[in-house]
Amino acid sequence: MTDPNLYETITAIAKRRGYYWPSYEIYGGLSGYVTYGDLGTKLKRNIERTWRNHFTRQQNILEIEAPIISPEIVFEASGHISNFKEYSSECTKCGHSFRADHLIEDKTGLENVEAMGGDAIKRLLAEHKIKCPRCSSPLKEPTLILTMFKTQIGATGGLTGYARPEAAQSMFINFKRGYQHAREKLPFALAQVGKVMRNEISPRRGLTRTREFTIMELELFFDPQQPECPWLNEVEDEEIRLITEEMLANDERTPLELTIREAVEKGLILQEWSAYYMGVSKRFITHLGVPHDRQRFRAHLPDERAHYSAQTYDHEVQLSHGWLEVAGHAYRTDYDLKSHQKGADTDMTVLREDGTRFTPHVVEPSFGLGRQFYTALEHAYERKDNRNIFHLPRDLAPYQLSIFPLVTKDGLKEKSQEVHAALEKVGFTTFYDDRGSVGRRYARSDEAGTPLAVTIDYATLDDETVTIRDRDSWTQVRTPLVDLATNLRSYFSYTAQFEDLGQAIEP
């Protein structure tokens, strides 16, 4: 974990073995884009499934899949058009960049300068003769930075569209349908796993900041007069490490250690629903292989928060290069539904039993999948005896099983292929390999993170038993072929441990 070159190591293995690599390589590459290979797509899919298992398995958590491209009006209503662009001004001498609207606000005391528009910002910057705050040199004319991808909808280009920078807006747009499908009952949630695009100024660090990535988001709608989360008790004892807004303001960086329940009772998390999903988030990230002391929740200060958020906690994990945000937990209030109610001139309110109408409030957990992916790889990595091993959780590993003949003669190869076909047929994800020596194959299997290797040897031909070899301990057990599928199923459903899979073999 302290290895400063761990990122480079993981990147090299990822390229060599097919987890992921930079996109458009043969055309010189393009920063901010990665392509997942065979091992990568399988690991990614398993992480998505794990997320769904943690977040979407209750009643009234409804999944949707909406378009990536939206007409401009959607992001005008949501506030993204004005909030996803900004004017940046660079110093002519020291080269530092500053947000032009903030410079004007600091100098003049004006508020919300951003909303005045580009011409006003340029004019005010010149009128007040604003200089570089660092070296007092003149500033260049501010340039517009728009971090949403813009496109034309329709072959003749009649309508301006944008690629979504978050999936959330499609949940708000479809709130009314979701509400009907949830039998007009609150609380309910819409969830979505899909691609989003952000035209980052400066993508960095492979998977951790890309211009296109899979997001896993959930919008939980609730009545602010009935903010209790009925599921809170399921995670209330979950221990978290928390850095609050107040602590940040006082430059206090040592996290509080407390349970979800305690954080709610002390008022450190505004909504029970946020607390619930932070508890689930803790479990999910732990499931990916990140220990407690490598996780924390860090509050956003008001100027760091998104335009829609009343409180945000980032879920961060510690990697070899420092802390990385893997999830955001935002209390979005009724901001979004109200925005679209106005923008689309469509009623987004809900009727209480007492006959009053209200706009539901929203709590949102949001996960950037690439970051979970990299986190899982880095935390699973071990260098041992000159080998690379990924100790991925057994339900995350790209392949479940490797199948090897001990040697490729005397019918062992044919027998192995039979076993391989049989295991594939009953649903295991397997990899057959008869190249080189068996030791070499074990090493390759470890590097792919495959938890178990089934080896067919001479004894198999006599008594219909095989060996199963454990990636983590490098020990083996021997199991009759008739029991193999059943035992493996128990193992992969976590109802059996490796030692339960057969009779131990003395090394």
Added chain:
RNA sequence: GCGACCGUAGUCCAGCGGUUAGGAUUUUGGCCUUCCAAGCCAACGACCCGGGUUCAAAUCCCGGCGGUCGCACCA
């Protein structure tokens, strides 16, 4: 976007004005092989792109693209 450093087989490195561009590993074919990258033989495979300087450029200069780090940004 700015600054520093960097870009050589699939991967990781060496070479830093004239080399048949070298090594490790991987891969492929063969021999061998009864459990952890064994050994032997053979083969495939590279100087990011474009200009310039020079008799001569992987090597020096400029630009582009990409990467790492720092600043800024990060919904």
